[in-house]
Amino acid sequence: MAVFLLFIVLLKGQHYLLFSFMCLICSILPAYWRFEHDPISTQTLMFIAVLIALAVATRVPLxxxxxxxxxxxxxxxxxxxxxxxxxxxxxxxTALVSNMFMGQGPWTPWQMVAWGLMGLTAGLFMKARLSHSLIFMIIFAGVWGYLFGWIMDLWYALAYVSPLTLKSFILAFAASFFPFDTFHAAFNAFLVALFYKTWEKLFHRLVTKYNILPDKNH
Structure with missing residues (x-):
């Protein structure tokens, strides 16, 4: 935090996008460092690869x-x-791989963080057993539709809004509230309401049957 505050002072309110990229890199690297150094079974890696491929396949065509x-x-x-x-x-x-088809750009790290945090918070609620409630997961999916959009709005405001004032910042967020963020939230909630319980049982069965998470299963 002290380093970030130091850069804010040194940049003197300029180069918002550069500073934001530094924050994104700092937030992404620890997760990948742990992923590389923790022992992970072949089954787990294959399951993750299948999930990424499935996520990409459901993003690119639409x-x-x-x-x-x-x-x-x-x-x-x-x-x-x-x-x-x-x-x-x-x-x-998922953001990195799908953008190989849809186009890479300065928005990719922001999508990586947004979707990464979506998966992370879903995992935290799984540990709290809130994920067993369909109503809660519908609300969770809808809220994350908006949160994802707001994270991407932050990138847009830092990159393209000039001068960056409180008014222009709010207008940048408001511009994407409908249809982009609302459609995302509504479609998330719709998919969860329709398919979540079935897919949750299927994924849990696969994780257990193929011992994908040994620590969880023993």
Missing amino acids: GAIPGVQGASFVIILSGVSLGPELGFITGSA
Whole structure:
């Protein structure tokens, strides 16, 4: 935190995007460092790869429709099934891989953090057993539709809004509230309401049957 405050002073209110990228890198690297150094079974790696592929497959074909894609649903399930750390990895990797088809750019790290945090928080609620409540997960998915949009709005405001004032900042957020954020939230809630219970049972069965998380199963 002290380092971030120091950079704020040194940059003197300029280069917001540069500073934000530094924050993003600092937030992503610890998760990937732990992922690389912790012993992970082949079954777990394969399961994560399948989840990432499934998330990409549900995002890319619907990319032309504002806010409508199934990646968030898969990422939420990944957190519920695998826990917060692997949920973060699945979410952030989904953004990186899917943008190989949809286009990489300065927005990619922001999407990595947004979807990573979505998977991470889903995993935290799994540990708290709140993930067993369908009503709670519908609300959770809808809220994250807006949170995802607001994180991306932050990137947009830092990159393109000039001069960056409180008024212009709020207007940048308001511009995407409808249709993008609202469609994303509504479609997330719709998918969870329709498919969550079935897919949660399926994923739990796969995790248990193939011993994907040994610590969880023993």
